[in-house]
Amino acid sequence: MMLVMSDLDDKNKELKKRLRELGAEVSDDDDEDEDDDDYDYDDDDDDAIESNQNMTDNPISFKDKVVIITGSGGGLGKQYALQYAQRGAKVVVNDLGGTLGGSGSSNKAADLVVSEIESKGGIAVANYDNIVTNPTGILQTAINSFGRVDILINNAGILKDASFAKMTQKQFEDVLDVHLNGAFKLTQLCWPIFQKQKFGRVVMTASPAGLYGNFGQANYSAAKLGLVGLCETLAKEGVKYNIKVNAIAPLAKSRMTETILPPDVLNKLLPEKIAPLVLYLTSDIVDSSGSIYEVAAGLFAQIRWERSGGLYLNPNKSFTPEAILNKLKDISSFDPSTTEYPTQLNDYNFVYSKTSMLPENSQGSIKIKSLKDKTLSLKK
16 A cells, blocks of 8 residues: 655655555655545643453453554543553653644643653653644654554644634634644554554544534534544445544533533533543454444443435426425435435435436425525636
8 A cells, every 4th residue: 555645854754664664655646546455632630540441351452552642631632541551552642732722832731641651550652743734743753662553543623713704714724724634644644554454443533513513613513524524434445454433522521611611511521431432442342433423421322324215306397496395394204114324325326217207296386486686606
């Protein structure tokens, strides 16, 4: 497999060398086709939860696995790092150490997490690189320190909330850069290593805001749902390489939620309650891939798409807005006998073979007149 690295400069030659040593073929081209081979920079001072490995005869182990966790200087990422280390993983604690809005930097957050892990006998290394501008540096830390990478938790993020009418393009793009583009860049760098070793686990950190929307967070919501789409696609591409990719939509106490939720609610949403699912989803034994999980306060629930039985109309000249209006309720009818839970596109060849044989569409008794004298703008 080819690793696209056209945007890397000379300072990354050492990483290319190490990747080749691991068996990944590195290319400087950006147009390779792989189909032929069939910041949340949260700060949270909660103590680590005690290991519960004694609660089972066969605890899930991450011995000798190498985990990269972005934005792990606090909050959710910190809890992931502590619990992975408790179970034998070697952890790359990445945190830029910036503000919630993404400005500034500091080594302190990542260093404190590494020190806590090491004080308990674990193995970890700090990394302070920006996931947007230097994702290569994050991977390089893993390769130089531990010689491999097995698991990637895309957890880094920032907030720049504003109502849509007042949101600037920069606010929109900055949030997409960290959450979505940053996850894309680092995952793509890790991908050929996962392919070569026939093992990889990736968790995308989505959000209830991405699934359901949230006032004042158009940028954040768009980025988080984008991660869901990325997850679903990578899950399909990773099947033959034993790469499992899942998305979580957590609600937990962090810098991101401390400004919008009252203290009594936050105390019920400790980040420790999210970590068990993340560890399971990245274990050797997990079957799930391409799935979305909503997680909060001890609830672990899978989210799935639902498709109504739908309305079938003949796509001829009688296919008009009035024909849809006449049977609009059929489109939104989720009758249990016809509802589907899809994981891929419908078979539209079959759909057309069915709809093209239907009679003329009824136009009903109501004529749509509200479009008269309206101005339509089409932008190419």
